Amino acid sequence: MEKARKIPVLEVFGPTIQGEGMVIGQKTMFVRTAGCDYQCSWCDSAFTWDGSAKDEIKQMTAEEIWNELKEIGDNRFNHVTISGGNPALLSSIGSLINLLHEKGIEVAVETQGSIWKNWFLDIDQLTLSPKPPSSGMETNFEKLDEIFHRLKQNSNFGKEVSLKVVVFDEEDFQYARDVHTRYPEVSFFLQVGNSDIEHEASTKDLLEKLEWLVNKVVESPEMNHARVLPQLHTLIWGNKRGV
Ligand SMILES: C[S@@+](CC[C@H](N)C(=O)[O-])C[C@H]1O[C@@H](n2cnc3c(N)ncnc32)[C@H](O)[C@@H]1O
Ligand SMILES: Nc1nc2[nH]cc(C(=O)O)c2c(=O)[nH]1
Ligand code: SF4
Ligand SMILES: [Mg+2]
Numbered sequence: 001m002e003k004a005r006k007i008p009v010l011e012v013f014g015p016t017i018q019g020e021g022m023v024i025g026q027k028t029m030f031v032r033t034a035g036c037d038y039q040c041s042w043c044d045s046a047f048t049w050d051g052s053a054k055d056e057i058k059q060m061t062a063e064e065i066w067n068e069l070k071e072i073g074d075n076r077f078n079h080v081t082i083s084g085g086n087p088a089l090l091s092s093i094g095s096l097i098n099l100l101h102e103k104g105i106e107v108a109v110e111t112q113g114s115i116w117k118n119w120f121l122d123i124d125q126l127t128l129s130p131k132p133p134s135s136g137m138e139t140n141f142e143k144l145d146e147i148f149h150r151l152k153q154n155s156n157f158g159k160e161v162s163l164k165v166v167v168f169d170e171e172d173f174q175y176a177r178d179v180h181t182r183y184p185e186v187s188f189f190l191q192v193g194n195s196d197i198e199h200e201a202s203t204k205d206l207l208e209k210l211e212w213l214v215n216k217v218v219e220s221p222e223m224n225h226a227r228v229l230p231q232l233h234t235l236i237w238g239n240k241r242g243v
Helices: 062-073 093-102 118-122 141-153 170-182 203-219 232-237
Strands: 007-017 027-033 058-060 079-083 106-111 125-128 160-167 187-192 226-229
Touching (some): 007 232, 027 062, 058 062, 093 118, 203 226, 203 232
Parallel strands (some): 106 125, 160 187
């Protein structure tokens, strides 16, 4: 039964570069799953959960996903990023991670830290991205504490884990500071928020926001170990899907 379990997939694309967070710049393929337990006001991938792309969802086995990755990426990749939506809704992702590792592929995951899955322990680069007030979502810190507790309990906490908080405004920055202070031992990234997800993202606007965020970090003694990044893919390709 385990083997044939299906994964709802919305996109398989790449090779491209990871545009965000702890392995920014890394050449990677993306597998984007459907469905999310959140509805962030500014979600740049709302098609994964708002029903607008429901006809594009394919129920795929791990083998089928691997075949598609090979078909489009051929021998030009050795890294796969699983994002969504929230991949942590899906137990069946475990089979995909195992298969990718068998093939010698490194695996990264993007999730918001609202749900634990045992397969988190197998991920080479796990990014947890709790959501600030501007998203309209509320962080369940007990859940997030539990996730870090479970990761730490297992010797593989040595695998790369990071926190990434998107910041749009002062209130979000305060939230980011609180998150970083709560988990001081976890690599911490601040990411510029893209508020123009409906139209074309303006590079000038994004760079101004990056400068604002850099200045906030520079001024803040609690942020001495934080790293600030833009979404590199948005600077290059704007809001285009599949890059
Ligand atoms: C689309 S989400 C999918 C994975 C998971 N649901 C999550 O939120 O972590 C991937 C990343 O994009 C970020 N993101 C989504 N919309 C954004 C926006 N408008 N500006 C900047 N980052 C955004 C999220 O915070 C998350 O770190
Ligand atoms: N190039 C590129 N980098 C990304 N990093 C995180 C992404 C995501 O949507 O999860 C993403 C994406 O969609 N494209
Ligand atoms: S948690 Fe991630 S995928 Fe879900 S709504 Fe928020 S940004 Fe979008
Ligand atoms: Mg994205």
